[in-house]
Amino acid sequence: MGCSSIMVAMMLSCFLILVSTVSSAPTPLTVGFYRHSCPPAEAIVQKYVDKFASRNPGLAAGLIRLHFHDCFVRGCDASVLLDGPNSEKQSIPNKGSLRGFEVIDAAKAELELRCPKTVSCADVLAFAARDSTAKLGNIYYPVPAGRRDGRVSSADEPLLSLPPPFFNATSLRDNFAAKGLSLDEMVTLSGAHSVGISHCSSFSARLRPAADPTMDPGYAAWLRGKCPANSTVDRTVDLDPITPNCLDNKYYVGLRANRGLLTTDQVLQSSPLTAGLVAENARNNGAWGKKFAAAMVKMGGIEVLTGKNGEIRNKCRFVN
Numbered sequence: 042m043g044c045s046s047i048m049v050a051m052m053l054s055c056f057l058i059l060v061s062t063v064s065s066a067p068t069p070l071t072v073g074f075y076r077h078s079c080p081p082a083e084a085i086v087q088k089y090v091d092k093f094a095s096r097n098p099g100l101a102a103g104l105i106r107l108h109f110h111d112c113f114v115r116g117c118d119a120s121v122l123l124d125g126p127n128s129e130k131q132s133i134p135n136k137g138s139l140r141g142f143e144v145i146d147a148a149k150a151e152l153e154l155r156c157p158k159t160v161s162c163a164d165v166l167a168f169a170a171r172d173s174t175a176k177l178g179n180i181y182y183p184v185p186a187g188r189r190d191g192r193v194s195s196a197d198e199p200l201l202s203l204p205p206p207f208f209n210a211t212s213l214r215d216n217f218a219a220k221g222l223s224l225d226e227m228v229t230l231s232g233a234h235s236v237g238i239s240h241c242s243s244f245s246a247r248l249r250p251a252a253d254p255t256m257d258p259g260y261a262a263w264l265r266g267k268c269p270a271n272s273t274v275d276r277t278v279d280l281d282p283i284t285p286n287c288l289d290n291k292y293y294v295g296l297r298a299n300r301g302l303l304t305t306d307q308v309l310q311s312s313p314l315t316a317g318l319v320a321e322n323a324r325n326n327g328a329w330g331k332k333f334a335a336a337m338v339k340m341g342g343i344e345v346l347t348g349k350n351g352e353i354r355n356k357c358r359f360v361n
């Protein structure tokens with residue numbers, strides 16, 4: 042009798058703890074979030090990604106990178122999209138190299154006509170990164186949505202949260218772990234460098250005065266030609282020398298041939314911490330693609346604003 046009343050009390054307190062944790066837990070993102078509030082939302086974003094990326098596939102690469110740079114700084118809250126003299130756009134990792142903003146602006150403009158004040162810029166960016174992934178890699182995944190937009194963007198923050206291109210494997214691991222991403226997810230997401238470009242300034246320290254010994258000498262000589270010393274313009278080179286416009290596992294095949302462009306690319310092969318994962322990804326494109334889709338969803342959930350937090354911006358470049 043006593044025992045069972047203790048049990049009841051324990052069950053009751055368990056129940057209360059459960060209720061209170063559930064009620065204070067943040068609203069989760071859900072697939073099909075705009076099904077009732079704005080049924081054409083995802084199709085509208087896809088239409089603009091298709092339209093712009095068909096003309097310039099580089100914009101699809103740019104959109105995938107924009108989502109990463111959004112999510113690692115203040116979470117996926119579209120802070121990277123805000124204009125301003127002291128916004129994230131002005132920071133070293135972002136200035137002069139982020140692209141795809143016009144795709145977001147075009148999609149958002151139509152969304153405001155069709156469903157005013159309903160679809161967040163953070164969700165538009167997550168959908169656009171997904172559609173870019175499909176377009177460049179035939180990799181498909183549903184995007185949980187319901188993100189809301191932040192009201193703060195600061196030029197100091199990207200440098201504190203985003204990994205620089207000279208990090209070693211343990212620093213990369215720790216940087217991603219700080220965002221809840223595993224070593225495997227870090228290596229998997231680095232496969233985004235199987236599309237897009239880099240400016241010479243992001244890897245020129247690997248070329249001169251001496252070539253980085255972990256770089257294939259032929260590739261180094263070719264890159265020295267692409268990135269002349271004392272050039273007045275910061276030129277660009279494909280990140281993946283094998284299939285630069287396909288989001289696929291050839292990036293990892295390149296790493297195994299010492300043809301990784303950034304220090305952070307090649308170190309995945311040269312460090313024993315990650316070399317096995319590189320080999321696995323190089324071996325199996327289908328398995329890598331599945332991991333990439335799952336890791337993009339996980340990245341898209343970093344520190345999101347949901348429920349009544351944040352706002353739905355009218356224009357993605359400005360807070361309301």
Ligand code: HEM
Nearest residue numbers: 102103106109138204205206230233237238239240243305
């Ligand atoms: C692992 C750490 C990472 C580092 C250090 C890094 C660094 C860089 C750098 C330096 C560039 C070239 C910028 C320039 O000079 O123009 C670049 C480009 C790019 N990054 Fe990353 N990145 C990392 C991870 C990621 C992740 C996780 C994604 C997405 C899932 C991503 C997607 C891209 C894409 C698509 C480009 C090409 C962008 C374009 O062509 O416009 N990167 N990254």
Ligand SMILES: *[C@@H]1O[C@H](CO)[C@@H](O)[C@H](O)[C@H]1NC(C)=O
Nearest residue numbers: 207208209210211212213312
């Ligand atoms: C990686 O870089 C960090 C920070 O600079 C340093 O403390 C660490 O010793 C480096 N690890 C390796 C394996 O070189």
Ligand SMILES: *[C@@H]1O[C@H](CO)[C@@H](O)[C@H](O)[C@H]1NC(C)=O
Nearest residue numbers: 249250265268269270271272
């Ligand atoms: C680049 O400029 C520096 C300083 O003006 C000069 O010493 C160097 O020889 C130049 N390098 C090349 C490859 O022209």
